[in-house]
Amino acid sequence: MARQEKTTKKQSYQYDAIVLGAGPAGEGAAMxxxxxxKKVAVIDQRHQVGGNCAxxxxxxxxxxxxTVFNIMRYQRDPLFQKVGEWKQVPLSEVLRNAHRVIEAQVDTHTRFYERNQIDVHHGRAYLQDxxxxxxxxxxxxxxTLSFDQLVVATGSRPYQPEGLDFNHPRVFDSDKILTLNYPIHKIIIYGAGVIGSEYASIFIGLDYKVDLINTQAQLLNYLDDEIADALSYYLRELGVLIRHNEQIEHLETHDDYVVLHLQSGKKIKADAILWCNxxxxxxxxxxxxxxxxxxxxxxxxxxxxxxxTDVPHIYAAGDVIGWPSLASAAYDQGRCAAANMVGEQDVQPxxxxxxxxxxxxxxxxxxxxxxxxxxxxxxxxxGQASFxxxxxAQITGETVGVLKILFHRETLEILGIHCFGNNxxxxxxxxxxxxxxxxxxxxxxxxxxxxNYPTMAEAYRVAALNGMNRLF
Structure with missing residues (x-):
C-alpha cells in the first residue's frame, strides 16, 4: 500500500525484510x-506491481x-475469411486484449500484497549501507527504510549494445516493440533465442515478412535436435527467412526504413528491426x-x-541471477530464498x-x-506420438507437432520429455x-x-506404446 500523502517529506521505516522488485521473484519472496x-516491504520502480513480467x-x-494464434486458426477456416482484415494493422491494435490482461493481473497481485499486509513503496531503491x-x-x-535482510529481485531488461540508437522510431527491443503503432510490411529480428523465435512466429502470423538473424548454427541449440529442427522447418514453411551464423556489422537507419549490414557482406532492408540478443x-x-x-x-x-549472495543477509532471485530466466522459476526461487532466510531446513533449490x-x-x-x-x-x-x-488434434485442426519420451532401455525410467505443438x-x-x-x-x-478420449493427453499412451514396440 503506497503512502501517497507522505511522499513530499522524508519518512523512516523499520522492516525485518525488504524485497527489491515486485515481479514474480519478488512476490514469491515477499509472500x-x-x-x-516477518514485517515486509517491497520496493518497485513502477506505479503498479507485477514487474516486467506483467x-x-x-x-x-x-x-x-x-491473439495472433486465434487469427491464424481462423484464417485456415474458410468460414472466417474476414479475419484477413487483421493483416497489416499496427501492433498496438492487436495488443488491446493484452492491456486488459495486464490490468486484471495488476489488480489480482495488488490484492495479494494488501491481504498479506505487505507495504509497497513505489520508487527507485538505493542501498546506502x-x-x-x-x-x-x-x-x-x-x-529511508531499515532492514535486517534483503532480497534483490529487480529482474532484467533487453541488452542494448552500443552503436544502436534505440530512440530511433524504427529500432526496437523486446520491451519497446509493444509500443509499435504503425503498420509495417517487413521486420528484421536480430537474435534467434526464445524471444526472437517467439516474435518471429507472431509477426509471420500477422503476415509480415520476417528475416530472423541467428548468431548460432541452429535455432535454440540447447533443445533436443529434432524439436529445434521441427521449429526451424515450420517457421520456414510459414515464410520466415532464417539466416544462421551471422553477426551484425552495423545498422543504417532512415526515416522510413533500416538497413542491416552483416559481417558476411549481406545487406537487409526492412521497415524496422527488433533486437533480441x-x-x-x-x-x-x-x-x-x-x-x-x-x-x-x-x-x-x-x-x-x-x-x-556474498553478503550473508542479502539474497537474490529471478532474472537478476541469470539462468533459467523464466517467470515460473523466478517465483519459486524467490520463495526458496525466503524459506532459507527464515531458517527452514532442507530447502531444495x-x-x-x-x-x-x-x-x-x-x-x-x-x-x-x-x-x-x-x-x-x-x-x-x-517413444513418439505424432499429433x-x-x-x-484432428478435431481442433492443430495437427502440427510431436511428443517424444526418452526412456532407459532396461529400467524403462523416463529420462526426458520433449513436446512441439499446440499446448x-x-x-x-x-x-x-x-x-x-x-x-x-x-x-x-x-x-x-x-x-480421456479424445484428448491431447493420450499422446503419452501412444508414445509409450510406440517406445515399447522398439524394444527387443
Missing amino acids: KLAKSG HVGTIPSKALRQ EHTVIVHMLDGGSE GRSGNTDGLGLENVGLAPNSRGQLAVNSQYQ VLNVPTGIYTIPEISSIGKTEQQLTDEKIPYEV RHLAR AAEIIHIGQAAMLSQANNSLRYFANTTF
Missing part, C-alpha cells in the same frame, strides 16, 4: 516472508501470441557497491544454492524446471536430450509429474494409464 511472520514481458507477449535503503519516490520526496540484470543504480556486491558484465548477481517456449506452435521440455544421453553413454530408447494421428507447455506437466514421482517414473505408467 513467503510475510506468511512466516507489464512488458511474459503477460503482454503471450497475450499477443494468443548494509542495512539501509533510500527510496526516491516516483511522486517526489524520499523514504540477450538481457541484462537490473542492478545499475542500486548502490550495490556500498554493500560490497559487484554484478558481472551482464548486471547479474552470483548466489549459492540458498540464493544467498529450483532445478527441475520445464522449458516453455511460446512460439506458434509451442515448445516445452524437461529432462535430458538425445544428445546428452548419447554423450553420457546411457542406453535409451525413444496428426491423434483424434483431438505443449500444458501437456509437458503430465510427464513432469511422472518423472518427479518415484512411484510412477516408468514408461509402464503411461502405457497402462487410461486417458
Whole structure:
C-alpha cells in the first residue's frame, strides 16, 4: 500500500525484510516472508506491481501470441475469411486484449500484497549501507527504510549494445516493440533465442515478412535436435527467412526504413528491426557497491544454492541471477530464498524446471536430450506420438507437432520429455509429474494409464506404446 500523502517529506521505516522488485521473484519472496511472520516491504520502480513480467514481458507477449494464434486458426477456416482484415494493422491494435490482461493481473497481485499486509513503496531503491535503503519516490520526496535482510529481485531488461540508437522510431527491443503503432510490411529480428523465435512466429502470423538473424548454427541449440529442427522447418514453411551464423556489422537507419549490414557482406532492408540478443540484470543504480556486491558484465548477481549472495543477509532471485530466466522459476526461487532466510531446513533449490517456449506452435521440455544421453553413454530408447494421428488434434485442426519420451532401455525410467505443438507447455506437466514421482517414473505408467478420449493427453499412451514396440 503506497503512502501517497507522505511522499513530499522524508519518512523512516523499520522492516525485518525488504524485497527489491515486485515481479514474480519478488512476490514469491515477499509472500513467503510475510506468511512466516516477518514485517515486509517491497520496493518497485513502477506505479503498479507485477514487474516486467506483467507489464512488458511474459503477460503482454503471450497475450499477443494468443491473439495472433486465434487469427491464424481462423484464417485456415474458410468460414472466417474476414479475419484477413487483421493483416497489416499496427501492433498496438492487436495488443488491446493484452492491456486488459495486464490490468486484471495488476489488480489480482495488488490484492495479494494488501491481504498479506505487505507495504509497497513505489520508487527507485538505493542501498546506502548494509542495512539501509533510500527510496526516491516516483511522486517526489524520499523514504529511508531499515532492514535486517534483503532480497534483490529487480529482474532484467533487453541488452542494448552500443552503436544502436534505440530512440530511433524504427529500432526496437523486446520491451519497446509493444509500443509499435504503425503498420509495417517487413521486420528484421536480430537474435534467434526464445524471444526472437517467439516474435518471429507472431509477426509471420500477422503476415509480415520476417528475416530472423541467428548468431548460432541452429535455432535454440540447447533443445533436443529434432524439436529445434521441427521449429526451424515450420517457421520456414510459414515464410520466415532464417539466416544462421551471422553477426551484425552495423545498422543504417532512415526515416522510413533500416538497413542491416552483416559481417558476411549481406545487406537487409526492412521497415524496422527488433533486437533480441540477450538481457541484462537490473542492478545499475542500486548502490550495490556500498554493500560490497559487484554484478558481472551482464548486471547479474552470483548466489549459492540458498540464493544467498556474498553478503550473508542479502539474497537474490529471478532474472537478476541469470539462468533459467523464466517467470515460473523466478517465483519459486524467490520463495526458496525466503524459506532459507527464515531458517527452514532442507530447502531444495529450483532445478527441475520445464522449458516453455511460446512460439506458434509451442515448445516445452524437461529432462535430458538425445544428445546428452548419447554423450553420457546411457542406453535409451525413444517413444513418439505424432499429433496428426491423434483424434483431438484432428478435431481442433492443430495437427502440427510431436511428443517424444526418452526412456532407459532396461529400467524403462523416463529420462526426458520433449513436446512441439499446440499446448505443449500444458501437456509437458503430465510427464513432469511422472518423472518427479518415484512411484510412477516408468514408461509402464503411461502405457497402462487410461486417458480421456479424445484428448491431447493420450499422446503419452501412444508414445509409450510406440517406445515399447522398439524394444527387443
